[in-house]
Amino acid sequence: MNQSEKFMKEAIDLSIDNIDRGGGPFGAVIVKDGKIVAAAANSVTNDNDPTAHAEVNAIRKASKILNTFNLSDCEIYTSCEPCPMCLGAIYWSGIKTVYYGNTKKDAAKIEFDDQFIYDELDKPIHDRHVKFIPLMRSEAQKAFVKWASTENKTEY
Amino acid sequence: MNQSEKFMKEAIDLSIDNIDRGGGPFGAVIVKDGKIVAAAANSVTNDNDPTAHAEVNAIRKASKILNTFNLSDCEIYTSCEPCPMCLGAIYWSGIKTVYYGNTKKDAAKIEFDDQFIYDELDKPIHDRHVKFIPLMRSEAQKAFVKWASTENKTEY
Numbered sequence: 683m684n685q686s687e688k689f690m691k692e693a694i695d696l697s698i699d700n701i702d703r704g705g706g707p708f709g710a711v712i713v714k715d716g717k718i719v720a721a722a723a724n725s726v727t728n729d730n731d732p733t734a735h736a737e738v739n740a741i742r743k744a745s746k747i748l749n750t751f752n753l754s755d756c757e758i759y760t761s762c763e764p765c766p767m768c769l770g771a772i773y774w775s776g777i778k779t780v781y782y783g784n785t786k787k788d789a790a791k792i793e794f795d796d797q798f799i800y801d802e803l804d805k806p807i808h809d810r811h812v813k814f815i816p817l818m819r820s821e822a823q824k825a826f827v828k829w830a831s832t833e834n835k836t837e838y
Numbered sequence: 839m840n841q842s843e844k845f846m847k848e849a850i851d852l853s854i855d856n857i858d859r860g861g862g863p864f865g866a867v868i869v870k871d872g873k874i875v876a877a878a879a880n881s882v883t884n885d886n887d888p889t890a891h892a893e894v895n896a897i898r899k900a901s902k903i904l905n906t907f908n909l910s911d912c913e914i915y916t917s918c919e920p921c922p923m924c925l926g927a928i929y930w931s932g933i934k935t936v937y938y939g940n941t942k943k944d945a946a947k948i949e950f951d952d953q954f955i956y957d958e959l960d961k962p963i964h965d966r967h968v969k970f971i972p973l974m975r976s977e978a979q980k981a982f983v984k985w986a987s988t989e990n991k992t993e994y
Contacts (some may be wrong), residue, residue: 767926773968
């Protein structure tokens with residue numbers, strides 16, 4: 683086993699063991715400088731948190747441990763190809779390399795249908811299953827005007 | 839102001855006030871049965887958490903308060919059209935109606951470029967800026983086989 687395979691094995695072991703803990707079959711680890719800085723399994727049902735996918739949990743943990751919201755010097759190993767939420771989280775975190783085990787097609791076969799969300803994202807906002815209703819845009823823009831004119835802000 | 843506008847006003851007020859607290863210009867509230875159950879602003883920089891967008895924070899809060907990962911009887915009011923991560927979180931939460939103030943084009947104008955992530959999601963996995971490397975798929979599938987054969991599991 684090379685180093686990448688060892689990290690992936692950790693993510694996979696988490697995904698398998700998590701089933702016994704009542705969680706979903708997903709695990710992820712985040713690696714920096716050849717060392718694991720955070721490891722997490724899916725905890726949606728155990729934590730009552732629909733955002734608690736393995737990748738999101740691992741990113742949150744790594745960010746806390748490394749004390750930064752910028753993980754651009756990290757890699758993520760995930761037991762399954764990320765869903766759109768996790769992919770978004772990966773992009774926002776700055777992570778540049780994703781190793782994945784199962785594919786999203788494999789996930790769909792056991793009823794985790796990420797493809798539905800990928801398809802929804804591609805649709806015009808008014809054709810989606812979820813209803814999108816624009817409201818008070820000009821009022822909302824006040825925050826953006828204020829942000830644009832604020833100095834000494836932390837950008838991200 | 840009708841009820842929807844009152845809820846949106848809460849989200850917008852959060853987005854404006856959050857700038858003074860050193861956070862990004864985004865706020866969201868989650869409503870159930872005509873009442874706000876959770877309200878949150880973006881806390882990416884203050885919490886060192888790249889996943890801590892207003893919508894994700896509000897969903898996590900509401901789920902904790904309501905003690906469920908299923909928010910299908912809730913609506914979300916967000917000061918800005920959700921990014922792909924937040925949209926994914928909304929789908930996984932089961933929320934069926936999204937009221938939004940600013941559009942993603944408005945966000946892009948102040949350098950919050952969600953469109954980049956939307957574009958990346960649309961690309962074949964090997965054409966993305968983030969590198970995607972398949973690894974140990976057959977080993978990873980063991981978790982899915984185990985999940986499929988597990989009874990009494992909590993599905994989501």
